[in-house]
Amino acid sequence: MELNKRQEQIIQIVKDFGPITGEAIAEQLHLTRATLRPDLAILTMAGYLEARPRVGYFYTGKTGGQLLAEAVKKLTVQSYQSRPVVVDKNVSVYDAICTMFLEDVGTLFVVDHNTVLVGVVSRKDLLRASLGKQELTAVPVNIIMTRMPNITMCRREDSLYEVAKKLIAKQIDAMPIVRDTEHGAEVIGRITKTNITRAFVDLVNNETL
Amino acid sequence: MELNKRQEQIIQIVKDFGPITGEAIAEQLHLTRATLRPDLAILTMAGYLEARPRVGYFYTGKTGGQLLAEAVKKLTVQSYQSRPVVVDKNVSVYDAICTMFLEDVGTLFVVDHNTVLVGVVSRKDLLRASLGKQELTAVPVNIIMTRMPNITMCRREDSLYEVAKKLIAKQIDAMPIVRDTEHGAEVIGRITKTNITRAFVDLVNNETL
Known part of the structure; x- marks a missing residue:
């Protein structure tokens, strides 16, 4: 899956500052939390980020190819x-x-x-x-x-x-x-x-x- | 990637009624367009749905496995x-x-x-x-x-x-x-x-x- 520019920026911020809250990410990008919500949801769903309640977003370190790799690795x-x-x-x-x-x-x-x-x-x-x-x-x-x-x-x-x-x-x-x-x-x-x-x-x- | 229940519902609606606008999907689910936005974004990004301006959402007919399959098929x-x-x-x-x-x-x-x-x-x-x-x-x-x-x-x-x-x-x-x-x-x-x-x-x- 291809990421857009804002999603790439979010990943970079979480890489640099994670764990970090959605609000703090929005602040760095001069956007509202609501604007970011779809991107954060996509990045979490796709496995790039992980969200923990009361802690914030983590970078899982996984790219699209890595997520595919995980699926292949599970074959026995x-x-x-x-x-x-x-x-x-x-x-x-x-x-x-x-x-x-x-x-x-x-x-x-x-x-x-x-x-x-x-x-x-x-x-x-x-x-x-x-x-x-x-x-x-x-x-x-x-x-x-x-x-x-x-x-x-x-x-x-x-x-x-x-x-x-x-x-x-x-x-x-x-x-x-x-x-x-x-x-x-x-x-x-x-x-x-x-x-x-x-x-x-x-x-x-x-x-x- | 695993889809949640609402995303499954959206895919079903688009399969049955597509092309269909985000508003019409929201109506069927008794939700607001804003609530659906992250799910629609995810489904579009992941390749399940395609969005065309002034027309609405299409079902691409592709599952997660099919999208992977396409990538594998491209190897020469x-x-x-x-x-x-x-x-x-x-x-x-x-x-x-x-x-x-x-x-x-x-x-x-x-x-x-x-x-x-x-x-x-x-x-x-x-x-x-x-x-x-x-x-x-x-x-x-x-x-x-x-x-x-x-x-x-x-x-x-x-x-x-x-x-x-x-x-x-x-x-x-x-x-x-x-x-x-x-x-x-x-x-x-x-x-x-x-x-x-x-x-x-x-x-x-x-x-x-």
Whole structure:
């Protein structure tokens, strides 16, 4: 939303002198309180200012973009997650590749007999392995996987924004969603760049905000 | 932004009777024009209503989410694109895999001697090929690539939102950005789910809206 000149002036005054009453703002602008009322109402409604009874107006420090940012930040992993595709740590690289094609995913999570996460294997890892000289049916997937503690994980209630940032920073396509059990981190979901892309599309489709 | 009850009522009245003057709205609500002024100002500023001199208030048909949606829709491919990684259509599958690892990308664009796009090859295509029995250095990449006219392309000025939708619908990770030349579509960029994820993060970082 675009602010007019007077609204910009009001924000500046509240920034400099807040908390400040509506009367005091009006005085600085050589206007009446009544004249300012619509502008103060707009700025409060839009989240730029906060009003406290018997104290006055505060500057919240928020711009229009920041208010949008807050809405995006509230999106959580659980609204966009996919189901995880897991393989046992003892399966061969060949079987892992078959699972990846059958399930049509780009990342597999490797688990032990308690379905506790022990590794992650990507299409890139499998492609690298397939170039090697070893027989793929003879190499267990746990030889080529990324293992704990080098796995970036998240939880259901985490913000989608934080996860998106980590996917980019760590240059990975997917992250396991885990929950704690007595044996370790159990895999309960998967969050990928595809899920983030879908969240981006949903912003326009207006289903989230 | 959240609307209060009176603002909801005003929107309903303008929806039903617009264009309608502020006085007429006030009358319907049994309030004075002055009392309504802040609410009308807010609704106009926020884009829900439009005011035309000597005509009155219109309902724009836009909700808060829709106004956000408009801002997201304005983002274009060129603000988020990556540089394309291309290989000649005559290189071997083995060399294509090497290029993919060296450049650390998930998709290669295959071009002819005029740098005109003739195919696309993904990590998945290469992984599938690597499982085959053929010698990878002996198979040209053009045997396994997705070829024209089955390639989904976009242009620099396309909306990022439309591209994101297509990436999901076609279940692909990346799309070539092309421009027309006398020989055909020349590859000038690459747009991926990573780029969309970055755009999503930027919404929060407030660099785009």
